[in-house]
Amino acid sequence: MSYSDYTLHPKAAAERLRSVINRTPLQFNPRLSAKYDAEIYLKREDLQVVRSYKLRGAYNMIVQLNAAQLSRGVVCASAGNHAQGVAFSCRKLNTRGVIFMPEITPKQKIDQTRMFGDGMVEIILVGDTFDDCLREALLYTEANDMTFIPPFDNGHIIEGQGTVGVEILEDLEDVEVVLFPMGGGGLAAGAGSYLKQARPDLNVIGVEPLGAPSMTRALENGGPVTLETVNSFIDGAAVKRMGELTFAICKDTVDQVLLVPEGKVCTTILQMYNQEAIVAEPAGALSVAALDFCKEQIKGKKVVCVISGGNNDIERMQEIKELSLLYENLKHYFVVRFPQRPGALKMFVNNVLGPTDDITRFEFIKKTQREYGPALVGIELKSADDYASLIQRMEAHRFDYKEINRDKTLFEYLV
Known part of the structure; x- marks a missing residue:
């Protein structure tokens, strides 16, 4: 088709x-x-009005429901913006709405949805993704003989x-x-x-x-x-x-x-x-x-x-x-095993870091081995071009390191 x-x-x-x-x-x-x-x-x-285009579709569908459908109310599933469009439409058209949103939805979107609904909507948080809360919303719609307002797949x-x-x-x-x-x-x-x-x-x-x-x-x-x-x-x-x-x-x-x-x-x-x-x-x-x-x-x-x-x-x-800095190669995380010699940490700060490099995170992984144990070190660079010289200095001063930016499992575990 x-x-x-x-x-x-x-x-x-x-x-x-x-x-x-x-x-x-x-x-x-x-x-x-x-x-x-x-x-x-x-x-x-x-x-x-609701700070996204989603109001256009939501209102266009709800305003065309008949009186019986409006009296029973509407249901939607949304990551946030469609929810706000439906909530605004419910208030405007004086119909009850039940809105399902993923549990991870930003608080700002939840609060805005409640505000636009102004007492006409109930918010239910469920699941980790839109698709999770969609399943629950459809079951609720059928059980309560209401009208489902899809976020996108509807004429x-x-x-x-x-x-x-x-x-x-x-x-x-x-x-x-x-x-x-x-x-x-x-x-x-x-x-x-x-x-x-x-x-x-x-x-x-x-x-x-x-x-x-x-x-x-x-x-x-x-x-x-x-x-x-x-x-x-x-x-x-x-x-x-x-x-x-x-x-x-x-x-x-x-x-x-x-x-x-x-x-x-x-x-x-x-x-x-x-x-x-x-x-x-x-x-x-x-x-x-x-x-x-x-x-x-x-x-x-x-x-x-x-x-x-x-x-x-x-x-x-x-x-x-943080995600921007990582993408632009301006922030790097390392597990650094400091040499077993006095002043190793001081040497790292004075001799390994460049003049515009900045330590944004420093955390000993083994708390009992300060000064010579492994540490999680986050370094922010002024330019992505500074990365090569940082690595050269780390190796020249015999610091054992592992970069974890590109190791997804290790990154998620430590950072």
């Missing part, structure tokens, strides 16, 4: 949503444009997300490339199919986290597959299995899928915050993070990056900085 087999009406959905959502700005970004020698625009869905949801494409084309008619973050595929399916039907020559690029390649594996398989595990850091796109309907549409509308490492996304989050004062959540930064991976093909073109959300918990910033 192709996207032409499905009848979506994003323009009708746009009229339905007109008095409910923000018509988010499409902003030209001078810094990124200069860096990539292109015209880069940011579609600011982080400025949406009304996809149609609502398609209004992002309507706005992009109205604001930048001659856009040539659009980059969408991808998890379940609802945004790329809805907005991508609208853009492709209006402009077949337009290049639609989907961007997935390296640790959650659901669309990439589906394309390799010829249909959706369930991933055994996903890296849940980019929680808004960490989906084990993309939708059947979204895949059927995306395989014909998305020209290319890029996989972006989580550490690269963290670097992008920090750059956007420090240089543009934009608070992007990890999934929201995916499209901008992907620019380095397609910089040759976008050169000289008009490009839109969809910033899908800005629900980032400030308590995650230390973790984001």
Whole structure:
């Protein structure tokens, strides 16, 4: 099947949503444009009412339920943003909602969902991933004769997300490339199919986290597959299995899928915050993070990056900085076995560390062998180029070491 087999009406959905959502700005970004020698625009869905595009699909579906369905209430499963869209819609339409979220959902998203629901929603935390809480939500829906509001794999949801494409084309008619973050595929399916039907020559690029390649594996398989595990850091796109309907549409509308490492996304989050004062959540930064991976093909073109959300918990910033430093090769962890001679620790600090190197963590692994036992040492460099000279000095002064950045098991155990 192709996207032409499905009848979506994003323009009708746009009229339905007109008095409910923000018509988010499409902003030209001078810094990124200069860096990539292109015209880069940011579609600011982080400025949406619930700080993500998810409200569009949720409201578009719930507002079309009949009176009997609204009286029984709705259920959803969400990593956070869809939950907030459903909660807002429940309050707006005066219907009860039960919202299932993974236990690892950032507190900020849970609190926001409760706030937008304003007494109309109940939140149930269950499971480690979206797919875990989805199973529980579906069972609850059936047991209580309620209506399930899917996060992506539904025509009304996809149609609502398609209004992002309507706005992009109205604001930048001659856009040539659009980059969408991808998890379940609802945004790329809805907005991508609208853009492709209006402009077949337009290049639609989907961007997935390296640790959650659901669309990439589906394309390799010829249909959706369930991933055994996903890296849940980019929680808004960490989906084990993309939708059947979204895949059927995306395989014909998305020209290319890029996989972006989580550490690269963290670097992008920090750059956007420090240089543009934009608070992007990890999934929201995916499209901008992907620019380095397609910089040759976008050169000289008009490009839109969809910033899908800005629900980032400030308590995650230390973790984001750490992952960024590791990705940029600016932070390294070692197990160092200090020589059994007096002053070894002093020698390490004075003779091994470079003038701009900084010890960010120091912990003796064997507490009874200070001065000569093994220690966990974290070192932050000013430049990735300083790494080689650090290693040379460590070996020249006969320090026995093991770098653990690239040893996933050891890293998770010690760091």
